[in-house]
Amino acid sequence: MIQFVLGPSGSGKTTRMIEQANEEYKSHNGHLVFVDNDDSQMFQLDHAVRLINMKQYHIHSMERLYGLLAGMLARDFDIERVFIDGLMAETLQEGNFEKNIKELLVLSSENSADFIIGLNLDADKVPKLEGVEVVELAVD
Secondary structure (H helix, E strand, O other), X not given: OEEEEEOOOOOOHHHHHHHXXXXXXXXXXXXXXXXXXXXXXXOOOOOOOEEEEHHHHOOOOHHHHHHHHHHHHHHOOOEEEEEEOOOOHHXXXXXXXXXXXXXXXXXXXXXXXXXXXXXXXXXXXXXOOOOEEEEEXXXX
Protein backbone atom coordinates (compact mmCIF):
# COMPACT_ATOMS: atom_id res chain seq x y z
CA MET A 1 0.00 0.00 0.00
CA ILE A 2 1.13 3.50 -0.74
CA GLN A 3 -0.33 6.42 1.14
CA PHE A 4 0.31 9.91 -0.17
CA VAL A 5 0.10 12.68 2.42
CA LEU A 6 -0.50 15.73 0.27
CA GLY A 7 -0.61 19.42 0.98
CA PRO A 8 1.18 22.70 0.44
CA SER A 9 4.23 23.74 2.45
CA GLY A 10 3.23 24.46 6.02
CA SER A 11 0.19 22.17 6.01
CA GLY A 12 1.68 19.77 8.59
CA LYS A 13 2.71 16.82 6.40
CA THR A 14 6.01 16.27 8.20
CA THR A 15 4.50 16.66 11.66
CA ARG A 16 1.71 14.21 10.82
CA MET A 17 4.16 11.64 9.47
CA ILE A 18 6.51 11.95 12.47
CA GLU A 19 3.60 11.56 14.90
CA GLN A 20 2.32 8.55 12.94
CA ALA A 21 5.77 6.91 12.92
CA ASN A 22 6.27 7.52 16.64
CA GLU A 23 2.84 6.11 17.46
CA GLU A 24 3.04 3.11 15.15
CA TYR A 25 6.38 1.83 16.40
CA LYS A 26 4.65 1.09 19.72
CA SER A 27 2.06 -1.19 18.11
CA HIS A 28 4.05 -2.75 15.25
CA ASN A 29 6.29 -5.76 15.58
CA GLY A 30 8.27 -4.85 12.47
CA HIS A 31 10.72 -2.05 11.83
CA LEU A 32 9.83 1.48 10.75
CA VAL A 33 12.07 3.68 8.61
CA PHE A 34 11.82 7.44 8.06
CA VAL A 35 13.54 8.68 4.90
CA ASP A 36 14.05 12.44 4.71
CA ASN A 37 16.19 14.92 2.80
CA ASP A 38 18.12 15.94 5.93
CA ASP A 39 18.65 15.00 9.59
CA SER A 40 16.48 17.75 11.08
CA GLN A 41 13.88 15.24 12.35
CA MET A 42 16.45 13.21 14.28
CA PHE A 43 15.34 14.40 17.72
CA GLN A 44 11.62 14.34 16.96
CA LEU A 45 11.58 10.70 15.90
CA ASP A 46 11.63 7.96 18.49
CA HIS A 47 15.05 6.27 18.62
CA ALA A 48 13.41 2.99 17.48
CA VAL A 49 12.49 4.56 14.10
CA ARG A 50 15.46 4.42 11.71
CA LEU A 51 16.18 7.79 10.04
CA ILE A 52 17.85 7.79 6.62
CA ASN A 53 19.08 11.00 5.00
CA MET A 54 18.45 10.87 1.22
CA LYS A 55 21.12 13.50 0.52
CA GLN A 56 23.73 11.28 2.15
CA TYR A 57 22.96 8.63 -0.51
CA HIS A 58 22.50 11.08 -3.43
CA ILE A 59 18.83 10.23 -3.98
CA HIS A 60 17.66 12.65 -6.66
CA SER A 61 15.94 10.41 -9.19
CA MET A 62 13.22 7.77 -9.26
CA GLU A 63 15.76 5.06 -10.09
CA ARG A 64 17.87 5.89 -7.06
CA LEU A 65 14.86 6.11 -4.76
CA TYR A 66 13.68 2.70 -5.94
CA GLY A 67 17.19 1.31 -5.45
CA LEU A 68 17.36 2.68 -1.91
CA LEU A 69 13.97 1.23 -0.98
CA ALA A 70 14.66 -2.15 -2.62
CA GLY A 71 18.05 -2.37 -0.92
CA MET A 72 16.59 -1.55 2.50
CA LEU A 73 13.86 -4.15 2.09
CA ALA A 74 16.33 -6.76 0.82
CA ARG A 75 18.54 -6.19 3.85
CA ASP A 76 15.81 -6.08 6.50
CA PHE A 77 12.82 -8.37 6.01
CA ASP A 78 11.18 -6.88 9.12
CA ILE A 79 10.51 -3.42 7.68
CA GLU A 80 6.74 -2.83 7.79
CA ARG A 81 6.53 0.87 6.98
CA VAL A 82 8.71 3.39 5.21
CA PHE A 83 7.87 7.06 5.67
CA ILE A 84 9.31 9.24 2.91
CA ASP A 85 9.41 13.00 3.49
CA GLY A 86 11.23 15.83 1.76
CA LEU A 87 10.91 14.19 -1.64
CA MET A 88 10.35 16.50 -4.56
CA ALA A 89 7.15 15.61 -6.42
CA GLU A 90 9.14 15.88 -9.65
CA THR A 91 11.22 12.85 -8.59
CA LEU A 92 8.16 10.59 -8.59
CA GLN A 93 6.73 12.25 -11.67
CA GLU A 94 9.86 11.87 -13.81
CA GLY A 95 9.21 9.72 -16.83
CA ASN A 96 5.81 8.12 -16.28
CA PHE A 97 4.27 8.95 -12.88
CA GLU A 98 1.71 6.13 -13.00
CA LYS A 99 4.39 3.58 -13.96
CA ASN A 100 6.62 4.77 -11.11
CA ILE A 101 3.79 4.36 -8.61
CA LYS A 102 2.97 0.91 -9.97
CA GLU A 103 6.60 -0.14 -9.52
CA LEU A 104 6.51 1.07 -5.91
CA LEU A 105 3.22 -0.79 -5.40
CA VAL A 106 4.82 -4.03 -6.58
CA LEU A 107 7.83 -3.45 -4.30
CA SER A 108 5.46 -2.72 -1.42
CA SER A 109 3.31 -5.79 -2.07
CA GLU A 110 6.17 -8.23 -2.60
CA ASN A 111 7.85 -7.12 0.62
CA SER A 112 4.76 -6.51 2.80
CA ALA A 113 5.93 -2.98 3.48
CA ASP A 114 3.80 0.14 3.22
CA PHE A 115 5.16 3.43 1.88
CA ILE A 116 3.83 6.68 3.34
CA ILE A 117 4.99 9.55 1.12
CA GLY A 118 4.59 13.25 1.89
CA LEU A 119 4.41 15.50 -1.17
CA ASN A 120 3.60 19.08 -2.03
CA LEU A 121 1.16 18.04 -4.74
CA ASP A 122 -2.53 18.35 -5.59
CA ALA A 123 -4.58 15.18 -5.15
CA ASP A 124 -5.92 15.35 -8.70
CA LYS A 125 -2.36 14.80 -9.98
CA VAL A 126 -2.14 11.36 -8.31
CA PRO A 127 -3.25 8.50 -10.57
CA LYS A 128 -6.22 6.54 -9.21
CA LEU A 129 -4.78 3.07 -8.60
CA GLU A 130 -5.74 0.16 -6.37
CA GLY A 131 -3.47 0.17 -3.34
CA VAL A 132 -2.96 3.94 -3.39
CA GLU A 133 -4.53 6.06 -0.67
CA VAL A 134 -4.51 9.87 -0.59
CA VAL A 135 -4.70 12.03 2.53
CA GLU A 136 -5.05 15.74 1.85
CA LEU A 137 -3.96 18.35 4.38
CA ALA A 138 -4.80 22.04 4.19
CA VAL A 139 -3.02 25.05 5.64
CA ASP A 140 -4.86 26.35 8.71
